[in-house]
Amino acid sequence: MDFNPCMKHKVVRQAVRDFAETEIAPVVYDLDREARFPWDIIEKMRPLNFFGLQVPKAYGGAEVDGISYAITIEELSRVSAAIGLCISVHNSVGAYPISAFGTAAQREKFLPALGRGERIGAFCLTEANAGSDAGGVETQAVREEDGFIINGTKIFVTNGGVCGLSLVFAVTPQEQGARGGSVFMVEKETPGFSVGEIEDLCGMRANPVSSLFFENCRVPLENLLGRVGDGMKIGLAALDTGRIGIAAQALGIAQGAFDASVKYAKERHQFKKPIAAFQTIQNYLADMATEIDAGRLLLYRACAFKDEGRPFGTEAAKAKLFCSRLASRVTNLAVQIHGGYGYSKEYDVERYFRDAKVTEIYEGTSEVQRVVIARGVLSQPR
Ligand SMILES: Cc1cc2nc3c(=O)[nH]c(=O)nc-3n(C[C@H](O)[C@H](O)[C@H](O)COP(=O)(O)OP(=O)(O)OC[C@H]3O[C@@H](n4cnc5c(N)ncnc54)[C@H](O)[C@@H]3O)c2cc1C
CATH class of the missing domain: 1.10.540.10 (Acyl-CoA dehydrogenase/oxidase, N-terminal domain)
Known part of the structure; x- marks a missing residue:
């Protein structure tokens, strides 16, 4: 090793x-x-x-x-x-x-x-009534001659405002073997496709997260990804890979907040000393550094499993769960170390603090990661 x-x-x-x-x-x-x-x-x-x-x-x-x-x-x-x-x-x-x-x-x-x-690219699973429960998707794709007609609304689509190609999860109830839904590749020029207002979000504000509308949106048969009914299988595989990305993102946010905190703790003086001289601030920095290291090890292990062609879904979920939680804890401490300035938009840690939270929500909430991990743990022979 x-x-x-x-x-x-x-x-x-x-x-x-x-x-x-x-x-x-x-x-x-x-x-x-x-x-x-x-x-x-x-x-x-x-x-x-x-x-x-x-x-x-x-x-x-x-x-x-x-x-x-x-x-x-x-x-x-x-x-x-x-x-x-x-x-x-x-x-x-x-x-x-x-x-x-x-x-x-x-x-x-x-x-x-x-x-x-x-x-x-964009990935369109979430709907008003289908968040953690992907089985609640109501967007429908109905077969017609050599294509499908899609009707429905997707919400909270990352890259939604700028996407050129979206992978859309829809149910195809008229089709045989359709359990699990299906995935369609929809190009932005397709008639019936349109983009909603950009969401006014707490964090990730430079990403144009939006709703996407599909109104009698006709896609050719060759834009069906996999087979009818493969939706859940494709979605779960995509999310396993996606969770590595979100864990890495959370880790990067935490690292940025940590680096800013070390610099600030050395520069900021109170009681005629840099605040880095105070044991409590040192403890905060020690906890932050330890958690970031632990998260990085979990993340790189998930990546190594993927590269070796081994099943990596449980490892990716553990990395995502741990890194997103540590991002929230580390950015919280970063604001604390910066005191009142940390609560001001003038300092980067305020943005890191807002950006961190959603890593616990998208591509499966922390609660859902635990469901995935528990399923993996319980299915292992002991
Ligand atoms: C900025 C941003 C970008 C996003 N980008 C995308 C995107 O690109 N594509 C996309 O498809 N979606 C995207 N999403 C949506 C995101 O994936 C969902 O918000 C997330 O899956 C949770 O769904 P929900 O919001 O409907 O919450 P709900 O599913 O309603 O959950 C509410 C609460 O209940 C808990 N809960 C639900 N079910 C269970 C359970 N079985 N056990 C325990 N607890 C449970 C949840 O963990 C959560 O705490 C994005 C969201 C945001 C905020």
Whole structure:
């Protein structure tokens, strides 16, 4: 067991950190305040293959290993969790299911454009009455000659306002073997597809999370991903991969808040001493550092399992559960260390604090992660 990062992973971390600190950090405050999606930064990310991280090389992607992927999302999120979210969702629940479940023709049609970031991917499962319970999906796809007509509304879609291709979960009640729902790839030009208002969110404000509407939206038969009834299988596989991305995002938020806290604790003086000299502040920093290390180990283990081709769903859920909770605890302590300034938008920790919370909610709430973990634990022979 080697705990040292290899040269490849060191290079990936440094390259992404340099990009994030040079290109994103100077505007991250404005992006959050204005809830603005940064097209100019996206333009710079396209040729660097951020959008092709999980796209096979055969289709022009980077096809990076799991740990490189986690490091990339972590380092982006250390500076901007909203941009980390865009890249994570695009890759792990947008492009990956097409790589894993698409036909050769579907991969040929969609993956190159996704890999170049010409189309930004979105994953559309949640509805007003279907959140944790994916079985409650009411969006319907009805078969018609050589295609399906989709009707329904998806809510809280990450990248919704900018997506070029959305994976849409719908029920197909008229079809044989339709239990489990089905997944359709819907291009933004498709008549009947439209985007709702951008959500006014607590955090992740630079990501255009929105509702998506499908009104008599006709998709050709070749846009059905997998077979009719494969929806649950594809969704669960996508979420296993997605949870690695969200764990990495949560870790990056925590690391950013921790780094800011160490710097502040050394600079801020009270009682004629840097506050870092006080035992209580040291205890906070020690707890934060320990939790971040523990989260990183869990996360990289899940990535290693995935790279080795072993089942990794339970490991990904553990990493997501632990990292999202630690992100909330660490950012809470970061605000505390900054005192009143930590509660001001002038300081990054205020944004980290707001961004952290939702990592406990999307791609399966913490309560749902425990259901997944318990299922994995109970199914293991002892
Ligand atoms: C910023 C943001 C971005 C998002 N992006 C996407 C996206 O791109 N695509 C997408 O499809 N969705 C997305 N979502 C939706 C997100 O995945 C859901 O909000 C989440 O799955 C929870 O569903 P819900 O909000 O309906 O809560 P509910 O399912 O109503 O849950 C409410 C509470 O009940 C608990 N609960 C529910 N069922 C159980 C159970 N069986 N056992 C124990 N506790 C339970 C939950 O854990 C939670 O605490 C996004 C949400 C946000 C806020």
